[in-house]
Amino acid sequence: MxxxxxxxxxxxxxxxxxxxxxxxxxxxxxxxxxxxxxxxYQSWIFIRDPDFAVKATPVLDLYARTWQGIALGDDEYVISSDEKTSSQARCRCHPTLAPGAARRMRVNHEYDRGGALAYLAAYDVHRARVFSHCAAKTGIVPFMTLAEQVMAQEPYASAKRVFWIVDNGSSHRGQASIDRLAKRFPNAVMVHTPIHASWLNQVEIYFSIVQRKVVTPNDFTSLDQIEDRLAAFEQRYNATAQPFRWKFTPADLEDLMARIERHEQKEQNPQQPPGCDHQPAAHALAA
Known part of the structure; x- marks a missing residue:
């Protein structure tokens, strides 16, 4: 066992x-x-991108309001964006029972499926403001609709630069997506997180809040009800939100890469005496 x-x-x-x-x-x-x-036990995720440090450093710098070693101006903004897929409407076969004395709320296990939608959100990292919309599915068009929603309003429309931090999902992957966003909005700069590292994207924190506070337990009669609930929560969140206290800094990244290097060094040379100089593959990442 x-x-x-x-x-x-x-x-x-x-x-x-x-x-x-x-x-x-x-x-x-x-x-x-x-x-x-x-x-x-505690689950964890191992670095898979060979260029992890190279790609992660600009993201962490933007969180600290710098870009290529220069501090961002007051007219420059950082947006963290992604999609929360498959938000399902599960209509319970028996009504949910409200909590009572010495009894928890009871949600029936059986449900009828009412479809699913994608929830796309853009989070202003330093102003703690969320912009979002729902779509039938993810894709280039829904993502660009979100970009239009943000970039068409102030202060982003007249900003010097608006940095968009995204992961490597198919809706915004690769150089083609960078060019597409820049062509539509010349002041927009897309920055990708490393592969398989969505945890570096601050909007994921917001999605975790939505998961806990809005869609759990999943008891919705229709997709319209989900959409209305998400919109109402966004309005409530924006009224009181403060920026996340992001703690993973470039110094932490340097320490992480050094620990990986030491680990690989130990695995490749288990009998290597202390102080022996060795250059493992992770050395390139740390550099």
Whole structure:
């Protein structure tokens, strides 16, 4: 088994002859007191982009209001944008029961599918303002509609530059998307995060808030109801939001790449004596 419960462990200890008898509650107390807790785990994501540091540095610099070593002016803005796909309308087969004394809210497990929509959002990193719209699906047209929604209004329309931070989704991937956005809005500069690194995109934080506060539990009678709820939340959010306290800095990136380099160095040369000079593949990333 990959995970053991306390009764399983108690039985196993007796069958192995480790102890003549032991209760599940005793096993539980022993585990609770121990430093190592193997039943707990934390998921993580490994860097896959060979140019991670090169691509991540401009994004982190923009969060710190610099670009190519020069501080951004008051007429320059940073937008973090992405799509939240497949927001489903799940109409529960029995009405949701409100919470009561000593009873949680009860949401029926069975539901009828009412379709799904894509929620596209653009987040002004330093002004903490969200712009969004819903579409039947993601794509170039819905994304450019979002860009039009933002860039057609002030202060972005007359800004010196508006930086758009995006991931590598098909709606805004590669040089073609950079050229498309710049052709439509000459003051727009698209900046891609590294591959498989959407966690560097601040709008994902906003999407996590939406997931927890708006669409969970999923109990909507129609897509119109979802759209109305998202629009109402956006208005509420913009009235009180403060910029996220982004903590992953260029210095943290440098430290991360150095740790990866040391890890690769250890894997490639497990018997290498301390102080031995070695140049692993990750050295190029750190540089």
């Amino acid at each position: 990959s995970r053991w419960c306390c009764p399983d462990l108690a039985t196993e200890l007796v069958e192995r002859g480790t102890v003549p008898a032991i209760s599940a509650s005793t096993v539980r107390r022993i585990l609770a007191a121990d430093t190592i807790k193997p039943w707990q």
